[in-house]
Amino acid sequence: MRLFLALVPPPALRRRLGELADAARTRCGGRRMPDDSFHLTLAFLGEQPETRATEIGDWLARFSILPGQWRLDRWGCFRRRGIVWVGGAEGEAALRDLQGQLWEGLEGMGVSGRPARFAPHITLLRRAPRPPGPGLPDASLTWDYTRVELIQSVTTPGGSHYASLARTTIPEESPCLPSR
Ligand code: 2AM
DSSP states (O other): EEEEEEEEEOOOHHHHHHHHHHHHHHHHOSEEGGGGHHHHHEEEEEOOOOHHHHHHHHHHHHHBOOOEEEEEOOOEEGGGGTTTEEETTTTHHHHHHHHHHHHHHHHTTTTTOOOOOOOOOOOEEEESSSSSOOOOOOOOOOEOOOEEEEEEEEEETTTEEEEEEEEOOTTTSSSSOOOO
């Protein structure tokens, strides 16, 4: 199973991201992510056996995370992969801490693949031939997040579909992830 840990935006933010994705697609081309697929990847785990998914899901469900706020305010792209994204510096430090805590726990379970660099972003377009530039609307959004989800990615000819398998509990119901 192809797995990753991510934050999933609430519905109102997803709709707003969808509007930005529509504007970006007009300018940059490429394939727009569906509204219900927007997410921020915190840990990409790749192919894992089903038993591992259960183990990670059980582990995740025992914890809560420190709620945080991420201020989105800029457009960006990964040219080689044609990815057009939105991101922002305010709140990135907390996301880095969270990503580090998650990887500590994952590595404790024997999962490898922690990246050397973590660049928080929300992908809006894939395979876009043109980069974002002038004329795009302000990517000015606030994301209040409270939990991390374990997501399975299923690849089909029409693109990837995501299914949420498990999640951290909302704060105050369970212990916080151990801090580093
Ligand atoms: P992206 O948004 O930059 O494309 C599910 O596939 C998520 O995991 C996507 O959000 C994707 O990030 C990320 N992902 C996919 N393949 C990856 C890889 N080989 N290494 C790191 N992250 C990956």
